[in-house]
Amino acid sequence: MIHITINGKVVECKDGEMLLSVIRRERIDVPTLCHHEAVEPSGACRLCTVEVTKPEWDGWCDYVTSCLYPAKDGLIVNTHAPKVNELRKSILDMYLARHPKSLKIKQLAADYGVLATSLETVVDGNNCILCTICTRICDHMGFSAISTVGRGHGKEVAPPLDMAPADCVGxxxxxxxxxxxxxxxxxxxxxxxxxxxxxxxxxxxxxGKTTVTKEFAEHLSQQRDIPFEYFEKCDECHRKELSATMGKIANWEREVRS
Amino acid sequence: MNFRFIVKPELCIGCRSCELACSFTHAIENVRSLTRISPIDGGFKDLWVPVTCLQCDDAACIKSCLVDALKRNPVTGAVELNQEVCVNCMACVAACPFGCAILDTQHDMVVKCDLCGGDPACAHFCPTKALEWKPIEVKKKQAV
Known part of the structure; x- marks a missing residue:
């Protein structure tokens, strides 16, 4: 266990644990768009940037993405330093110019006082911010049906060759x-x-209620050794079935005792 | 000490106190959550069965989770769902043969009984002791 200082408070954490998870554990609100606990961090959205410094750095500090920065003993972190807030504002300003239709980005920008972008708005822009949460989760679940395609301006998330992906189970x-x-x-x-x-x-x-696709149910029953008939009833009907079975036993017990 | 969650349907009067206790205990930001336990008509006169997660040994929900969000708590024996890791793929909802992993549409997340981390609120509120959380004696296997 090591000790780091976050916003003036000394916090205990594991050596090498990512700063963002320590910050989240302390319930400090740091905005993120590309972070998901299920997958490895990627540092794509840059919004979790924090100021880090150490006493031996002679007043110098560094601005790092906290989701990718491992905690080291004696580190001093400031999650809402004036420069960090400026940095987040300019990042959100750019997001707002590129993705003007996204409600989530609008809300986040408004939280930081950016009500309108100072840059030229992309008119035919879509809402994809290329955070790659979707591709990382798809990879992590073992399907790898979608990936990022192209570079620079043309980069987008898509299935291979823009055709219906064979590996997607829906x-x-x-x-x-x-x-x-x-x-x-x-x-x-x-x-x-x-x-x-x-x-x-x-x-x-x-x-007749539907929960998952046939492909997904087949994948789970084959790969994870779950009988396919488990998927053939919805959760509510399963509960009713359980209560009917348990009810028979309980009724029998009630009759025996009376 | 080994604690067990004991359900006795013959004592249940269907008052739904357990539902309220569960809903309020798992509330998120003062909004009630979906109940993980509910008395369902058992098919006979005056018979209700409080249906909740059975915490199966060979749990289909754990097997179905592709991101390891569901894990067994070794102390309480409950299968717990880590909401941060969960990707809402509905695999556990579909796979559970007892239908005890449920989608909470209000919060848009999957919920299941976690025995309140070792002190189930429903057992406290059950007026007829149809739900109980009590220590049990572990019988040692006799040598044949």
């Missing part, structure tokens, strides 16, 4: 964890459409 983890809700999908009539690929949902054999 788990929707990418769309549900997108910080700016850029990834679109359509559901309805027991079908799901995402990344130009259509899926059939598993309908509950009792009430």
């Amino acid at each position: 788990c929707l983890a990418c769309a549900k964890n997108c910080p700016t809700d850029y990834i679109e999908y359509e559901t309805g009539n027991g079908r799901l459409k995402i990344w130009n690929k259509e899926f059939e949902m598993v309908a509950c054999t009792v009430c």
